[in-house]
């Protein structure tokens with residue numbers, strides 16, 4: 126077998142289970158498309174997982190079900206011991222675009238989830254925490270800046286703060302840095318790793334990039350389409366913290382090649 130350890134169930138991750146998906150399936154009633162079938166997955170505390178697969182294999186459907194935005198047709202999703210039946214406070218999400226409100230300062234954008242949830246006074250009280258988060262992501266001094274004055278990478282870093290302000294148990298990341306140039310994206314991925322490690326966050330990333338999945342993850346789920354399913358679970362046993370230098374090592378290359386070989390051709394970038 127190649128350097129990538131192909132297994133049906135990862136055993137290097139012994140943390141407490143945070144997210145548990147059992148036999149999750151989804152058939153869209155409108156067109157009877159079976160978008161997902163028999164998905165079983167356990168994310169453990171502090172682990173970083175990525176899902177990779179060709180366009181239309183069900184990645185977004187999986188993320189929507191995990192976040193409680195849509196219900197599964199079959200199976201169960203349990204987060205921190207409670208079934209996910211709708212959007213939840215302990216789930217943080219991040220998307221491709223930063224989606225900051227242009228009329229609010231960086232600080233005001235970051236405390237917005239608190240304001241929506243608990244009101245203006247709570248949002249004001251959360252400003253101290255927001256300032257600490259801005260420092261964590263290297264945006265100290267940009268508290269009163271408006272989004273139009275931030276670069277793409279800075280805006281995404283502000284989005285990370287907005288996601289973290291509610292202290293979610295899990296981070297669901299839908300290609301958060303795909304709109305950024307390659308250098309910024311690599312840098313942001315290392316930042317993401319640092320933040321996740323520091324906060325012991327459990328993260329789940331949807332990506333089209335095999336190297337990105339490998340450099341960030343403890344486990345990579347390879348999906349196949351029609352019906353969308355997990356074809357293989359690949360454990361990534363590179364040491365932590367990961368560094369960009371690792372991407373040039375033979376071991377990293379072997380893992381990328383292994384996953385590439387498991388994917389349909391249209392998944393390549």
Ligand SMILES: Nc1ncnc2c1ncn2[C@@H]1O[C@H](COP(=O)(O)OP(=O)(O)OP(=O)(O)O)[C@@H](O)[C@H]1O
Pocket residue numbers: 153155156158159160178179180181182183184185186187353
């Ligand atoms: N709301 C919907 N109604 C009906 N069919 C849908 C809906 N959303 C997705 N599908 C179908 O379900 C399948 C999986 O779609 P999904 O968006 O989950 O794939 P994906 O892996 O995220 O794709 P991409 O990488 O292109 O974003 C596709 O065949 C798609 O056409």
